[in-house]
Amino acid sequence: MAKRDKLTQRQKRQVAKTQRKRLNKQSQAEELGDLSAPMEGLLVSRYGEQADVLALKDHQKFRCYLRQNLGAPVPGDKVRFRLDPNQQGVVETIHERHSVLQRPSPHQGLKPVVANIDKVFVVIAPLPDFSALLLDRYLVAIRDAEIPVHIIANKWDLSEEFNNQQIEAQLQTYQQLGYPVTFVSTKNGKGIDELATIAKDISSVLVGQSGVGKSSIINRLFPSQHSKVDLVSSNSRLGQHTTTASQLFLFDSDELQHEGFIIDSPGIREFGLWHMDSHTVANGFVEFDPHIGGCKFRDCKHVNEPGCAIINAVKTGEISESRWLSYCKIIANEETNN
Template identity: 45%
Template sequence: MSKRKLNRRQTWRAEKIQQERLDRAKKREDKVDHGSLGDAQSGRVISHFGVQLDVEAADGEIHRCRMRQNLPSLVTGDNVLWRADEDHGGGIIEALEERISVLSRPDRHGQLKLVASNIDQIILVIAPLPTPSNLLIDRYLVAAEATGIPVWILMNKTDLPEAEASMEQISIYQKIGYEVHSCSTHVENGLDHLKQMLIGKNSVFVGQSGVGKSSLVNSLLPGVEIRVNTISTNSKLGQHTTTTARLYHIEEGGEIIDSPGIRDFGIWHIEPEAVPDGYKEFAPFLGACRFRNCSHQHEPGCALLAALEAGEISAERLKNCLSLMETLRAES
């Protein structure tokens, strides 16, 4: 699967053009006749609908806006400059302000798709049903580690009879240093603790369809009333309900972005050789192999195999890492 990657000069030029556009939009002395458009003002993208976006103004009002041509792709969480269209309603987004962080994933065609921006933490939501796969969890964690955004794991639906086995299954992540929390919206267990983890931070919920992300938002933020769905009784897989990421405010401070469910979180934007960097417990051993191009499978002097032999890393995590690397090489 071929993917177009910008070289350093192309990336610099795109950023330069965007900064120039942002500077122009901020200048009050701009002589351009904007017709029915009001003054440039700051706003926050709270949802995305194809070519149109919902932008929240400083006063809390939400405006359906369209984008100027040649703007980069925008995503929920972006801070933008926009102008109200006084004649036709809504507004025009003029420029994108600098992002402090961004989470992205490749779509089914291998093109990079933004998930959310300006977030402080990623909450990977899993549940006993649909049955969690540690390989899928690793995909999410590798993608999160590549962004540098802190990530922790939330086991939802702990009222289900399968919950105990699922918690044992993911205990491996707690052992290597990830925060693992649990809750249930059905019996309202663990929700107060969860909310305290979210207050004052901008968080994004990610995970498969059917793990209950939207139900969590409904429980944490009464009155939001996001439509939710049930697990398919035939496939035991989640059914898509949320179709676009949306930002919600926490009354005590902070934000939650509810993202659409994804059954298979791709990491095709990551080079195969960079996958081990997404396994945080591998860090002390990376770069210490005898051979520079070590495959971490059979070579003498492999630091990861030595760590496995010493019980410092798990066989399952190493197997998943090698599987992800092989998949990326096959699809490149």
């Protein structure tokens, strides 16, 4: 045991030494004026204390260290960076974000996951089984971030599965609420061109359960680049969490200043958990809006209270029962987690 502790200590010292060396090199280069002039870039992927950054001027990719006290840059961030003589970069500044999707982390509060997103594509599929509750959870989180949503129903080639789970009928509820839905298949190419047209000039991210086909969609849209795809386990019908870190893919364009991109994200683990009070959850359901404030009790949770305007709207059919049930399940879950 003691021996192991010693080793760990030694390893720790080694790590600290390497780190000091690196920082020394970095500051020496800075002092000697060896660093290039600052350049503007787009953060592609983050690997602990390093990140890949695309230079906006020529779309060259550089591996960069992050300057101390920089904050937490995420894919989609616009950054300023410089290169040392070995083409090793240092990210110096994160520019202000116009939007950010966050997730709660156990000890650090909310952590940003992706930044500067114009549209979130929520991907659903019949395999793993479609879950309206899961879709609703995503919609609540994204409404809180005030980013427009577009639903992608993938694996359209599995038409029997679509029928058996009555997915089209369920998605009609969302279309009526104003969420656009595009049906695609990465197997036979259906809907891929349509999706490319929607996505190519904006900044977007693909979110959704593991195994719904986010990386497969990326591979269809960016055939020359590559995002890792894996099989949905046929035993459990569950995804395998193949994608482990968010990664940005830039659309090709003749203009270098063109910055249309899509970020591939890992499955549910990254976005699926958050702690919100019932008020924030209710705000995530767009169709509740006109009824909120109409309840008899000011602190009404819209679950079983008398004189609840939301429950009345469910009774008259203005609000779909399945959406209200999702709401009840989400707040019951949050209450047990808190």
